[in-house]
Amino acid sequence: MSSPAVVEAVGGATVEIALVNNMPENAAEATVGQFETLLRRAAGQGITYQLTCYALPQSDVARGSASSTHEEIEALYARGADALIVTGAEPRAERLADEPFWADFSRLVLWARTHTLGSLWSCLAAHGAVELLDGVSRRRQDQKISGVFACSATPDDWATQGAPEEILVPHSRYNSLSREDLAANGYVISSWSPSVGVDSFWRREPSLFLFTQGHPEYTANTLASEFRRDALRFLKGTSAAFPKLPDNYFSGAAQEEIALLRSSPEVLDPFSFLERFDRILEQNPPTANWFNDAERLYGNWLRLIVAERNEEPIGTMARKAAFSRCKT
Known part of the structure; x- marks a missing residue:
């Protein structure tokens, strides 16, 4: 699969970004702050964007105090978005299909395939998306993968454009996806580590789906x-x-x-x-020595979304019409 080109000339109208927050209530607002900070740094002076937060009906966010800052998911389906970010969640069930949000999450994955220019799926959301799309199941590890790891960046890949041979990425998870399983189903590996496996990968859906098993958005603490x-x-x-x-x-x-x-x-x-x-x-405060690598990844993602929208715009009315057909 050929890698899309990341252009330097951006500009254009405001990029509408939807953040679907699946984190526990006590971490929901902090999670929004992490993504807001990273997007702001990645966009720099060249990209204007609007970030709107949403919650799935069965998520902690929808049921808790953070619901006042998050819109219902139906508003996203009605309004549309250029780009979508879906956070992970703290696992509650052994099988993803047994998670309380699974049905609503599945609908979101299928909607995003044809109603966004690009989607970014973080950690458990990445695991859920590939299981739904291809039946690729995560595998429980002997112990939790936690820490900051050096990952090899794939040369000539749009997601790692401008990166050195190795990048630093925080990881925090109990499960992993097999590199062989992903490659067999047409996913392109952008970065990986011998110690923790695949870090980031992508595939056309036809929306450009970017997946991260790591957490580049994490702050130092x-x-x-x-x-x-x-x-x-x-x-x-x-x-x-x-x-x-x-x-x-x-x-x-x-x-x-x-x-x-x-x-x-x-x-x-x-x-x-x-x-x-x-x-x-x-x-002895920790330091976020991975943040330059995180900013580069998100900057590449944002610039590619802008470039693809400028080449082939998808208007809000078109999204609404396509979604109404998908629902029947």
Whole structure:
């Protein structure tokens, strides 16, 4: 499959971007902030965009306080969008088809194929999309993949245009997609790592679907917050094991202090643990050394959407007409 060209000359009308947020309620607003920051940096001075947030009916966002900042998914279907970003979600079921949002998510995937110029599917959303489209199932790993990993960038690929041979990407997941399964179904691998497998990949649907198993949108503290959450679950007895430290993330000093804290009797007291853990992070704050690579990926994606829209516009009325036919 030939790689689309990313053009430097952009311009044109405002790009309408829809963000479908499937994160738990306590992380919903932070997730929006992560994507907003990355899109703003990636767009720079050359691209004007409008970001609108939506929620699937069965998501935590739709049922919680964050619903006031997210529109119902039906509004997206009626309004349309040039581009779509779909976040991951914290897994609740062993099988994706058993997730409470699966039916609504499936409808979104099929709608996006012919009603957007490009869609970006993050982590669990990527797993769900390829399972729906091709029956490619994720595979549970022996332990959680968590940390910042060096991934090899595929040469002459639009998604990694301008990238060095290796890029840095945060990953945080329990499941993986097989590179062989993806390649056999026509997906193009843009970046991957021998230690964590496929990072990003894409395929025409005919909309340009970009998938990321990693989380380039993460801020410097996101992996620390997730580790803190998982440790608290263990201390409260709702998780069977204390979490492994994220790879290649905490400083050497922070790792040593967290290891000492883990062996301390105080670890049995959630409040004492959190107080000391937060103090360690204040003294040894993580850094987002992957953000330039994340900005490049999203910049390539945005420029390609603008270029494709300028070449072959898809108007809102056309989207509405096509969707009405798909529903019958």
